Amino acid sequence: MLVQKSPERTNTAASYSPSSSTKRQAIPPRSPGLKNCLPYSILLAACLLSAGLATAAEPGHPYAAISDAAGNLHVPANYRNTYQFLGSWAVAADKDQGAKQLHVVYASPNTGKSYKKLGHFPDGTVLVKEVFDTSTAGMTTGTVSHATTLKGWFVMVKDSKHAYPQSKLWGDGWGWSWFDANQPNVTTTKDHNECLGCHQPARSSDLVYVQGYPTLAE
Numbered sequence: 001m002l003v004q005k006s007p008e009r010t011n012t013a014a015s016y017s018p019s020s021s022t023k024r025q026a027i028p029p030r031s032p033g034l035k036n037c038l039p040y041s042i043l044l045a046a047c048l049l050s051a052g053l054a055t056a057a058e059p060g061h062p063y064a065a066i067s068d069a070a071g072n073l074h075v076p077a078n079y080r081n082t083y084q085f086l087g088s089w090a091v092a093a094d095k096d097q098g099a100k101q102l103h104v105v106y107a108s109p110n111t112g113k114s115y116k117k118l119g120h121f122p123d124g125t126v127l128v129k130e131v132f133d134t135s136t137a138g139m140t141t142g143t144v145s146h147a148t149t150l151k152g153w154f155v156m157v158k159d160s161k162h163a164y165p166q167s168k169l170w171g172d173g174w175g176w177s178w179f180d181a182n183q184p185n186v187t188t189t190k191d192h193n194e195c196l197g198c199h200q201p202a203r204s205s206d207l208v209y210v211q212g213y214p215t216l217a218e
C-alpha cells in the first residue's frame with residue numbers, strides 16, 4: 001500500500017464543525033396530503049391542519065445531510081472517522097518514478113454492505129475522493145510515493161430519482177461536485193457535465209470505477 005499517513009491539515013475537513021450530518025438521511029415519509037380528506041368535509045379543517053404540520057416537519061429536500069435545498073453539496077464533515085475506506089489510486093508520474101497524485105476514496109456508512117446485497121449503490125450513497133500531491137523517495141520497501149498536500153475533494157451522491165432537477169450539479173443518477181481544499185462547503189463545479197465525460201468508461205458500473213474498490217467485492 002503506497003498511501004502513508006495523511007499530513008496534518010489546518011484548513012480542511014478537520015477544521016469545520018463536525019456534526020451528525022454525515023449520517024445518511026432517509027427520504028422522509030410523505031405528509032398525509034389532502035386527497036384522503038376531501039370526501040369528508042367535516043374533517044377538512046383537521047386534515048388541513050395535520051397536512052400543514054407534517055409538511056412543516058419535513059426537512060424540505062431529500063438529501064439534507066449532504067446538500068442544501070437548492071442541491072448544492074458540501075464535503076461531509078468528519079467523513080474520515082464515520083465513512084468507510086473504499087480504495088485508493090496512484091496516478092503515475094509523467095516522467096519520473098512514483099506517483100504524481102494519490103486518490104483516496106471513502107463511502108458513507110454501510111455502502112459496502114448495501115452494494116453487495118443490492119448489486120448497486122442505494123440512493124443517498126455518498127462517495128468522497130481525496131486528491132493528494134505526493135512526494136517520492138527511496139525507502140526500505142523500494143521507491144515509494146506518499147501523500148503530502150490535500151488539493152481537494154470530489155464528491156458524488158447517488159440519486160436515482162433526480163431530486164434536484166433545477167440544479168446542473170445533479171444528473172445521470174448522481175450529484176457531482178469538486179471542492180478546493182480551502183473551501184469544503186463551496187463547490188467550483190458549475191455543471192455535472194464537467195465530470196461526466198471522464199466517467200463514461202464506467203457507465204456499466206453506474207459511472208463509478210468499482211474495479212478500484214476491493215471493499216465492494218469482498
Ligand code: HEC
Pocket residue numbers: 089091103105127128129154155156175176177178189194195196198199207208209210
Ligand atoms: C479527467 C477525468 C475526470 C474528471 C474530469 C472527473 N473524474 Fe472523477 N474519476 C476519474 C477517474 C479515472 C476515477 C478513478 C481513478 C482515479 O481516481 O484516478 C475517478 C473517480 C472519482 C470518484 C471516486 C468514485 C469512482 O467513480 O470511482 C469520485 C467521487 C469522482 N471521481 C467524482 C468526480 C466528480 C464529482 C467530478 C466532476 C466535478 C469528476 N469526478 C471529474 C476521472 C475523472
